[in-house]
Amino acid sequence: MSNQWVRLDFVPQLGGRLMQVTFDGHAYLFVNPKYAGKYISPEQAAGRWINYGGDKIWPLPEGNDDEQHWTGASTPLDDGVYAFSVLSQGDRCTVRLDGPPDPPTGLQYSREISIGSDSPEIDFHAITKNSTGHSIDWSVQSVSQYDLSDANAPDGWNHNFWALTQVASDSPYLLGYHVRDGLANDPSYAVDDGMFRLHWRYIEGEVWVDSGPQWVALVNGVNNYTMVEKGTHIRNAEYPGKATVIFYKNGPTVEFNAQEMPFVTPPGREKTPYYMEAELNSPMAQLEAGQTYTMDTRWFPCRMGPELKEVTDSGVIGTALTAVRNGTEVNLSGHFGVFFPGTLEAYLYDRGGTERGRVPVQTVSPKELIDLHHAIPAPANIARITIHLIDSHQADRGALGEALVSTPAGER
Structure with missing residues (x-):
């Protein structure tokens, strides 16, 4: 799907993914070369998570505590074959992706994605349905994986990539953000004048932010191509872990060996590729049997460098x-x-x-x-x-x- 501004490439078979967004010749999203041209069904994945890349929607909270946590495995929700249909063409084009019911979570996902003819704006309408006969509680999040590779860098990754969001003035987090995974003192993270700024470094980490406006800006400082994603923040709503925005950095991580000695896992683009995730969360929603919940987000490709101060x-x-x-x-x-x-x-x-x-x-x-x-x-x-x-x-x-x-x- 394309207009004079943007091109969107979909792969419905891979969990209904929007696999790539290209604006002015610049491709934003990470596409995992390991699985290029391949499909691994949930049965073949056998509990593993198959990371194809691109953009999709996921449930929260994650974990293996109980049935109200998503384990992150490749199930029909993330790895099923989605039906693809065209809802409208012309001045405004809309496509729809409908996924199968997911037994582990009781969820069934659909997404409508639209572009107009007059701008590069991309609109997303995510629909979460309770496919069970009982009530369930879930949040939905949009998850976009951004490509951090740089063929011109000596080590192959982009040393001038930034992720930004505005911190809520009444944030529940001590520093304005919460390091959920990785180094607590990771130098990638900082808050400056109310703005959370992540300067990407090749080490694993996940950070949660309570962003009042609920927008994120992903900035490629090498060529000044930026993507702004906007959600709709609902004040006083219950968000998973109080986070409206999550950033995940892929990279080597600190682990312990059998002798309980710490070590850093080896780097390597094949096993630990260069990408980061930007995630916009919805509030928790209790869905009765057959009930649906919707989440709307918008993307705005544009030009700006790391000096970005406001959206x-x-x-x-x-x-x-x-x-x-x-x-x-x-x-x-x-x-x-x-x-x-x-x-x-x-x-x-x-x-x-x-x-x-x-x-x-x-x-x-x-x-x-x-x-x-x-x-x-x-x-x-x-x-x-x-x-x-x-x-x-x-x-x-x-x-x-x-x-x-x-x-x-x-x-x-």
Whole structure:
């Protein structure tokens, strides 16, 4: 499924996976070469997890405590053959993937995935059904595996890959995040000005974050291709382990041998490939027999580097907007990426907050980094300027930044 912006490759036989997303020639997702062109049925897997890569949905919580935990094995839920159908074509294309009932969990998954003709936005509508005759409790999560390989790096992996999300101001975690697996002092993790920043390193780890806005940004700093995934955070809902977002880093790990001496498992791309997972969680949902629960997420391929500071409805911000007066003009500066093609417009406000006009600034595209340096005419009474993205249908997609108009020190 494709438009002028993105191409989506599906492999329904492999647990209904979206196997690859390509935007502007850049492929985002990890595809495991070990299983290229292969299918290993749940019966053949015999309790193992077969990691094909790509994007899929999974249940939470994980574990082997009881029937209300998913063991992570390749069962019909993750490795069954899904039916593929086309629901619509034209200005908006939608496909549907319907999975078989999964006896271990009692769940049955379906997903509808859509793209329009006017932008690279990808919409996901996940449907969880209780296929049993009794009530069950589960969360559903979208799980996307991102490719961390880099053919130009000496050791073959990307040393400039980042994962970011905003930490909830009232996070239940001491540091704003919780290391679920791996090194507690892993230098990959940090919180800076309310933003959780993961700088990928080749060592295994899983970290849980309570992200209020529930968005994640996966940033390839080598070429500045970014993917923003957005969920819908429900305040005061019960999330598994209080985590709305989970990141998993694949890599070598610390284990103990028979003599109880610690060692690091050997690295190697074949057995321990270069990828990381970004996971958006739903709240726990109690489903009665035959009942369904839905989860909606959206993806926005765009351009931005590791300097990403904020995600808005219209795009991403690397450097915040500034507005500096220069006589009868105001010089606008900032560094942005956008989710939709269109035009940046400056909304002009006076000191009383009344809008006094709008000025087109420049045309923009999701395929381009926007390094804004533009002067616009502005009367002396203009005190504040907001930059909005107006899409190709003349819809206002929201603000990318807002700034008070400042005057150079020597001119005050």
